[in-house]
Amino acid sequence: xxxxxxxxxxxxxxxxxxxxxxxxxxxxxxxxxxxxxxxxxxxxxxxxxxxxxxxxxxxxxxxxxxxxxxxxxxxxxxxxxxxxxxxxxxxxxxxxxxxxxxxxxxxxxxxxxxxxxxxxxxxxxxxxxxxxxxxxxxxxxxxxxxxxxxxxxxxxxxxxxxxxxxxxxxxxxxxxxxxxxxxxxxxxx
Ligand code: BEZ
Numbered sequence: 521x522x523x524x525x526x527x528x529x530x531x532x533x534x535x536x537x538x539x540x541x542x543x544x545x546x547x548x549x550x551x552x553x554x555x556x557x558x559x560x561x562x563x564x565x566x567x568x569x570x571x572x573x574x575x576x577x578x579x580x581x582x583x584x585x586x587x588x589x590x591x592x593x594x595x596x597x598x599x600x601x602x603x604x605x606x607x608x609x610x611x612x613x614x615x616x617x618x619x620x621x622x623x624x625x626x627x628x629x630x631x632x633x634x635x636x637x638x639x640x641x642x643x644x645x646x647x648x649x650x651x652x653x654x655x656x657x658x659x660x661x662x663x664x665x666x667x668x669x670x671x672x673x674x675x676x677x678x679x680x681x682x683x684x685x686x687x688x689x690x691x692x693x694x695x696x697x698x699x700x701x702x703x704x705x706x707x708x709x
Contacts, residue, residue: 561658565648583619605702610644
């Protein structure tokens with residue numbers, strides 16, 4: 521059989537497409553959202569700058585941590601209600617045995633730092649950035665929010681005890697302001 525150059529190229533392209541489609545398919549991992557009792561995934565978050573990594577498993581080892589995640593820094597619901605509630609309740613939560621309160625968003629660390637400064641979070645809440653969403657993807661608690669640019673975190677709160685999830689409150693619609701608010705957190709004795 522005599523093959524022309526274009527037909528050889530078409531054949532190679534078709535073969536390559538098939539292989540890469542299979543490769544893509546075989547690397548898809550069935551995910552399920554993290555649940556009570558699960559250990560947190562290993563992930564780095566960033567505080568104040570990209571040079572300042574915070575390993576979430578190290579941060580939560582051997583203590584109770586309240587972590588809440590928001591769809592976006594500076595957005596109205598997060599700025600007027602979600603973050604201020606945790607600022608107001610920080611001393612109470614700490615008096616109940618919480619070692620750290622952590623706010624996470626799929627934003628860059630400079631944005632998180634500026635948002636924290638605006639809300640006087642220093643000494644109360646650690647403002648941790650998940651710039652490419654790796655932590656939120658590993659929890660399988662992300663959502664697509666085109667008005668905010670695409671992949672973001674669902675709004676949720678979590679009580680973590682020694683790196684394990686002890687309580688989890690994910691907003692049913694992903695962004696509402698109900699079960700994940702600070703005054704809904706119940707710290708187990
Ligand atoms: C908010 O105001 O919290 C918000 C705005 C847009 C998308 C998601 C949340």
